[in-house]
Amino acid sequence: MAYDLDQLTRDLNETLKQGQDKQKIETVRQLLAKLLTNQAFVAKTCGPHAEPGLHLMYEDKELGFQVLAHINEKHRKSPPHDHGESWAVYGQAIGYTDMTEYRRIDDGKQPDVTKIEETRRYRLNPGEVGVYSHGAIHAIDYPDKSRFIRITGTNLDQIWRVAFDQETGRVKRMGPQQAS
Secondary structure (H helix, E strand, O other): OOOOHHHHHHHHHHHHOOOOOHHHHHHHHHHHHHHOOOHHHHHHHHOOOOOOEEEEEEEOOOOOOEEEEEEOOOOEEOOOEOOOOOOEEEEEEEOOEEEEEEEEOOOOOOOOEOOEEEEEEEEEOOOOEEEEOOOOEEEEEEOOOOEEEEEEOOOHHHOOEEEEOOOOOEEEEEOOOOOO
């Protein structure tokens, strides 16, 4: 029997009960990659008949992690942003997502202004999974019809995060319920 969402969520719960350090998040990455080999799951969840939008597939009531399906109909390019005190694991299901990672190069003394520089750029293709730890600055760029599964350590709509305007250097603080 193919690895499915129920098995994934049980394995995630078991793994994350032990902590959310780098090693455990790597296990999350491996588990999501395993799920994405299930072509029936990918077709049902992310295929052409899947309803567009962001879908909460699972939320662990005890640990708070979420599994979400991003069924994107239109191209989108996000500004550089972080996920605050949460981590995120992105697994590409259909299409691709271009990922860009950044680091701050300023001294951090001005909370509303910063300088960031690109450190890495790559493409996630179907079956590939990327990890973004607490505070990691990244941007995503995907074409029409791109679809991915994202696992986060918590509900991102309930925590503070930041987005960065590369042209002005301004830092936008995003509170609960604000998207980047």
